Amino acid sequence: MKQSIVSQKKTTKKTILVTGAGGYVGSILVPMLLKKNFKVIAVDKFFFGKTLPEHRDLRLLKKDTRNISAKYFINVYAVIDLVALSNDPSGNNFPELTWQINYQSRLRTAKISKEMGVKKYILPSTCSVYGNQKKIVTENSKTKPLSIYAKSNLNAEKDIIKLKSKNFVIIVLRQATLFGYSPRMRFDLAVNGMTEGVYKNNILPIMRNGLQYRPLCHVKDTSRLMAKLINQNLKKYNGQIFNVGSKFCTEKIIDIAKIVLKNVNNRAELKWYGNPDNRSYKVSFKKLKKLGFKPRYSINYGVKEMVEYFKNNKIKKNLKTITIEWYKYLDTKKKFLEI
Structure with a gap:
């Protein structure tokens, strides 16, 4: 009886480059990507x-990311371009830097990704691009960015989507x-601050x-969604925008406050500021269902999680936990603006 030889192909782990x-x-x-058996280059x-x-x-x-070398993109399967100076106060205090990083550096990264043969590029953007809206907004609604933070993200969306091709899939997540x-x-x-x-x-x-x-x-x-998209066939959604969130997590600020009080301490004093x-907007998340994704975690869950x-x-x-204050501190030490 001849001995049968079973040959097994070696599975090569996909490499994901994540900025920010x-x-x-x-x-x-x-850590999610690592648990899913990907290799990760964390920039x-x-x-x-x-x-x-x-x-x-x-x-x-x-x-x-403003001057990262193309050599780091060799054999990279997908790029998730998280890097950004996040929130309006940071944008207002560092407008030039916000424009350089949130827009120019991400456009540069997308171009390098395409040139180096990266298959997928995911751009995490923001619903802040909608600004102040009275009607429920969809991905096709007119954008009304009110800050340099929102404007830099919107410009990144517009110019990066233009780079899509049959071999370079781009997905934007607002x-x-x-x-x-x-x-x-x-x-x-x-929610966290409250x-x-x-x-x-x-x-x-x-x-x-x-x-x-x-x-x-x-x-x-949002992390679960990005990790899921790596192995998903996204060609029919190439160059498309998806709002990321849920109807069950859409509330007025005052109602978010009530949820926090209920879960932590109903006797706490409200302190108004600013x-x-x-910015006020309701967002439709219906299109997100096309990706086969459903958010799981409620505001109640998030508050209880932090309390634990x-x-x-x-x-x-x-x-360090107040982004703008840490940026200001770094700026005094001349460690912030330098490349």
């Missing part, structure tokens, strides 16, 4: 310290306002006038 990998989303996304200047776990399939690349725990914690996000204020000080900070609508999305949900925020981390002393508010 040490940030709020990247610190959740990168970041790591302003906020090391938040990523050591792993045999993880390469940390301390580089600025993310709702994010919330929830991350190893690179942020307390300058609405939860910290109530838990630590019995004071709930709330932005005037409180009647603005905000679509929200847990950081784990000028009335003109507080109870176990695993998160605390400091300068």
Whole structure:
């Protein structure tokens, strides 16, 4: 009897290059990608310290995306271009830098990706491009960006989509306002800041006038979506935009505050701050279903999750958790603007 020989093909792990990998989303996304058996090149200047776990399939690349070399894109299957100076205060304080990183550097990264044979490019953008809208907005609605942060993201969307080809698939994800725990914690996000204020000080900070609508999305949900898209056939959606969030996480600011109070401390004092925020919009997330994706995590879940981390002393508010304050500090040390 002849001995049968079974030959097995070696499976080559796909390599994913993630910019801004040490940030709020990247610190959740990168471990997800590693668990899904991808190799990851994590590109970041790591302003906020090391938040990523050591792993045999993880390469940390301390580089600025404004001048990253094309050599790092060799044999990369997909790029997730998270890098950005995030939120309006950062954009207002550092408008030139916001334009360079959120728009110019991401357009440059997309061009390099295409030239080097990358198959997929995912651009995480923002629902802030909708500005102030009275009607429920879809991906086809007119955009009304009100800040340099929103305008830089919108310009990146428009110019990067033009690069699509049959061999270079581009997907744009307009993310709702994010919330929830991350190893690179942020307390300058609405739900997170409210939860910290109530838990630590019995004071709930709330932005005037409180009647603005905000679509929200847990950081784990947007990360789950990006990880899912890597192995998905996206050719029929090439160059398309998807709103990322859920109807069950769309609330007025004042109603978000009530959810936080209910889950943490109903007796906390409301502390109003700032000028009335003109951004208010309801977003349709119907198109997201075409990708076979459903968000899982509610505002209630996110608040309870953070409370548990507080109870176990695993998160605390400091300068690094307020993005604009940390940027200002780095700027005084001349470590921020340099490439």
